[in-house]
Amino acid sequence: MDKILIVDDEIRMRQLLRLYLEPIGYECSMANDGIEALEKVKKETFDLILLDVMMPMYDGFEVCKKITDSHPEVPIIMITALNDAESIVKGLDAGATDYVTKPFNGDVLLARVRSVMRRKAKEPVIYHGLTFDESNNLILLDGKSIDFTPKAHALLRLFLQHPGRLFNRLELYEFVWSYTSESDPRTVDSHIKMIREKLRELDYPIDRHLKTIWGRGYRWSENETK
Structure with a gap:
């Protein structure tokens, strides 16, 4: 126990x-x-x-x-x-x-x-067939690795590791890019759009999980966990 x-x-x-x-x-x-x-x-x-x-x-x-x-x-x-x-x-x-x-x-x-x-425990995190394998730092769908850009990979990994947590844009920017980056914090939105589009193309129900909380930020919902 x-x-x-x-x-x-x-x-x-x-x-x-x-x-x-x-x-x-x-x-x-x-x-x-x-x-x-x-x-x-x-x-x-x-x-x-x-x-x-x-x-x-x-x-x-x-x-x-x-x-x-x-x-x-x-x-x-x-x-x-x-x-x-x-x-x-x-x-x-x-x-x-x-x-x-x-x-x-x-x-x-x-x-x-x-x-x-x-x-x-280093157990894989799995949501509806989407898996984050922490030991190998891989994101897989039905056992097959998905190629994301490094920043998109880091964003999705952060959501998968923290289900239910509401992140605002600046928090995500700090975690993934850091404030020393010369990028605009709004790049977070474009990378999340990229994640959604790629997973929709693979027929993954991303909209059930990656939620936009208007005026506040983004949250990964685990209600559809399998």
């Missing part, structure tokens, strides 16, 4: 996360601040850590950095009300694997947990 450490200074949030996770087979351990979390990590083995950001004593960024320095094999999902790009980048730079913003949707949270667990 996979064991998850929940770190949050609010007891109601810890209980809510446990209510989502335990019924589907995860064992949960609790810590109410960063100091307790660090002590637990020293003494116990965890498969995943759900880590709040705004806590007394050590904030989530500090705790994340300390844990990834000592236990780099343990993935961390940061749970935060801070949804600005600077905070997200700070968390990822501290070693976080992913993040979920508060308030969160329970189904989205569980999708993120499943995604991280799959990646930890």
Whole structure:
């Protein structure tokens, strides 16, 4: 049974996360601040850590950095009300694997947990015959490799690895091109159009999965997972 450490200074949030996770087979351990979390990590083995950001004593960024320095094999999902790009980048730079913003949707949270667990186990991610093979960095449809441009490949890989996560254009640009690029962030839209057109040509139901959330960004839906 996979064991998850929940770190949050609010007891109601810890209980809510446990209510989502335990019924589907995860064992949960609790810590109410960063100091307790660090002590637990020293003494116990965890498969995943759900880590709040705004806590007394050590904030989530500090705790994340300390844990990834000592236990780099343990993935961390940061749970935060801070949804600005600077905070997200700070968390990822501290070693976080992913993040979920508060308030969160329970189904989205569980999708993120499943995604991280799959990646930890190096299991292929499969959606309706479309597969991301992380071990070989390949995207396949019904077992056959699909040739995308490097940026389109990186974009699609990001969506497949983070089902349910809403990315705005600037986030996608930062992840794939970085702000040092001389490209226009609107190149994200043209690359997503390219991905959709190529997969439609291959009769893949891309519109069931890659959703445009008007005025907000893009999201990969796993509702059609097979």
